[in-house]
Amino acid sequence: MPGILFLFLVVRLAVGNMDLAVELFEEQDWNNCRRECRRVFDDDPQAEKAALLGSISLLRQGNDIAAAQATLERLAAGAADREARAMAAYELGRLQWARGEAEAAARNLQKAFLLTSDHALFLRAGCSLDLLRKDSPIIGTLDPAVFQSLETSRALWSRDLVRECGMRKEKAGSILSKPGQWVVAFYRRGIRPAIGARCSLLPSCSEYFNQASRKHGLLAFPLIADRLVREPSVVVMQEHPVHVHDKIRFADPVEDHTWWWRKGCR
Amino acid sequence: MILFDDKTHLQFALIRVNSRFRILISVILIFLPLRGFGESEGARVALDLAREGDYAGAAVEFRRAAMESDQAPARGGWFWASAYEYHRAAKLSVSDRMLDRAEDADPALSDRALLLRGENAMKGGRWDESAFYFESAVEGAASDPQRAYAARKLAASRVRLKDVEGAEAALDRSSLRETDGRDALQAYREGRDKRPGLGGALGMLPGFGYFYAGEWATGFRSLILNSLFIFGMLHTAENEQWGAFAVITFFEFTWYSGSIYGGIDSTHRFNRRREDQCVDGILGRASFEPDSSVLPTVSLRFQF
Numbered sequence: 001m002p003g004i005l006f007l008f009l010v011v012r013l014a015v016g017n018m019d020l021a022v023e024l025f026e027e028q029d030w031n032n033c034r035r036e037c038r039r040v041f042d043d044d045p046q047a048e049k050a051a052l053l054g055s056i057s058l059l060r061q062g063n064d065i066a067a068a069q070a071t072l073e074r075l076a077a078g079a080a081d082r083e084a085r086a087m088a089a090y091e092l093g094r095l096q097w098a099r100g101e102a103e104a105a106a107r108n109l110q111k112a113f114l115l116t117s118d119h120a121l122f123l124r125a126g127c128s129l130d131l132l133r134k135d136s137p138i139i140g141t142l143d144p145a146v147f148q149s150l151e152t153s154r155a156l157w158s159r160d161l162v163r164e165c166g167m168r169k170e171k172a173g174s175i176l177s178k179p180g181q182w183v184v185a186f187y188r189r190g191i192r193p194a195i196g197a198r199c200s201l202l203p204s205c206s207e208y209f210n211q212a213s214r215k216h217g218l219l220a221f222p223l224i225a226d227r228l229v230r231e232p233s234v235v236v237m238q239e240h241p242v243h244v245h246d247k248i249r250f251a252d253p254v255e256d257h258t259w260w261w262r263k264g265c266r
Numbered sequence: 267m268i269l270f271d272d273k274t275h276l277q278f279a280l281i282r283v284n285s286r287f288r289i290l291i292s293v294i295l296i297f298l299p300l301r302g303f304g305e306s307e308g309a310r311v312a313l314d315l316a317r318e319g320d321y322a323g324a325a326v327e328f329r330r331a332a333m334e335s336d337q338a339p340a341r342g343g344w345f346w347a348s349a350y351e352y353h354r355a356a357k358l359s360v361s362d363r364m365l366d367r368a369e370d371a372d373p374a375l376s377d378r379a380l381l382l383r384g385e386n387a388m389k390g391g392r393w394d395e396s397a398f399y400f401e402s403a404v405e406g407a408a409s410d411p412q413r414a415y416a417a418r419k420l421a422a423s424r425v426r427l428k429d430v431e432g433a434e435a436a437l438d439r440s441s442l443r444e445t446d447g448r449d450a451l452q453a454y455r456e457g458r459d460k461r462p463g464l465g466g467a468l469g470m471l472p473g474f475g476y477f478y479a480g481e482w483a484t485g486f487r488s489l490i491l492n493s494l495f496i497f498g499m500l501h502t503a504e505n506e507q508w509g510a511f512a513v514i515t516f517f518e519f520t521w522y523s524g525s526i527y528g529g530i531d532s533t534h535r536f537n538r539r540r541e542d543q544c545v546d547g548i549l550g551r552a553s554f555e556p557d558s559s560v561l562p563t564v565s566l567r568f569q570f
Contacts, residue, residue, distance in 0.1 A: 020326070020329060221524070222524045225528075229484050
């Protein structure tokens with residue numbers, strides 16, 4: 001989910017000592033934003049906004065989701081600030097939706113929808129709730145008042161907003177990327193266990209083929225053929241050494257061999 | 267050779283010239299760093315982080331120091347230091363934003379901001395932009411070392427833009443003699459770029475595209491592999507082993523397409539390497555870093 005989503009709210013929620021954290025959040029520098037929030041929180045354990053922003057950053061980073069969820073649950077249930085409560089409920093709802101916990105997600109999204117007085121969050125919570133209902137019919141019927149509000153606000157949902165609120169599934173790549181991925185999967189299951197990882201380059205040849213297949217479809221075949229005949233020369237030249245697990249490997253990313261596709265690039 | 271920009275240079279010159287002020291100036295020089303560090307506790311942490319290689323962390327600490335500072339020049343200096351660390355962390359757009367703030371806080375920093383903007387553009391491969399910034403940096407340079415540095419960078423940007431004449435003109439504006447840079451440019455001018463289209467066409471003869479770019483070993487490997495697989499195709503076809511033929515043909519198509527692709531890619535690689543050599547020759551060991559002992563005063567130390 002784009003981090004920019006919360007700018008509208010976050011900027012408004014920002015108080016003096018949160019300025020830097022908010023900026024880092026805007027820049028999607030999750031790690032430093034989390035650190036900064038931690039610092040503010042250490043100074044003032046009552047700083048709900050720091051806890052909120054820190055837990056959202058943790059979520060975006062994908063680390064320790066359980067801890068982030070616990071913080072969000074605490075804030076959604078009992079934050080003193082109404083908007084902080086709504087925001088935490090919204091984030092929690094999205095997280096639960098992504099995990100397939102539709103009923104809990106619907107409860108939290110509905111809570112955010114009803115609590116907030118912020119226009120941006122109101123639209124997003126409503127739109128997410130509507131999409132969730134379509135995604136998981138098991139939720140059942142909504143409270144008639146909520147349903148009515150959703151129907152009223154529907155006209156305000158732009159196409160971009162609907163796209164933003166939709167739960168995107170991981171793209172598997174186009175059909176043209178499949179042959180390369182099959183070859184890599186076969187190699188990794190059937191051949192590599194027998195011969196071991198022996199590539200001296202980074203990424204390894206199978207990973208290079210995999211990346212090239214995902215990005216460039218069938219053009220991955222000439223790319224990997226070129227890589228395989230070049231490999232000994234790249235090792236001999238010893239350019240761009242990288243330490244990986246106490247071994248030296250040589251960087252040779254896909255982009256180094258496709259950069260000239262871009263028009264006007266030298 | 268290490269040169270200092272005007273302010274620092276002046277301090278050392280004064281020590282040499284007038285012995286009566288030696289003690290006084292020494293005391294000032296000793297207290298300069300203290301004045302800098304006294305501004306923010308975070309700056310010390312930032313310097314430690316930068317020393318440990320955590321440039322993004324250092325940038326955040328400098329940024330905090332800037333936001334906490336209520337004096338405009340100091341704020342500008344910290345923002346500049348933050349931009350420098352973001353540049354080192356390869357966060358180029360954030361670095362540019364920090365430079366905007368640095369200049370807003372202290373317009374006198376514009377010459378040093380230009381240098382860093384040029385560096386950001388260069389790191390991002392935006393040669394037009396880097397040429398523009400270094401052009402301005404040469405014009406507005408506050409000291410000879412700064413001018414020489416900006417001139418070298420301008421020349422390098424011009425080479426990337428395939429403007430060899432422009433590069434030569436840029437070196438003429440340097441305050442140093444630039445013998446190595448001129449030699450590198452001369453060598454570049456005397457050499458010739460390879461044609462990627464021709465490399466691809468030659469690649470239809472397995473390995474010849476690589477030969478064209480001077481990659482002999484790779485070319486021979488491609489030639490041998492293709493020959494083996496073509497032999498395998500013919501042999502299996504003669505014996506009507508169509509299953510084996512299909513498998514070998516699939517691999518041969520891969521090697522063959524790789525030979526054509528490699529012919530094009532290797533010529534691009536050749537051209538880029540030639541360009542890199544010229545740029546390396548022009549730049550030499552030119553680099554700069556802020557004198558961390560006087561931050562938030564931005565005093566640059568150039569090395570050539």
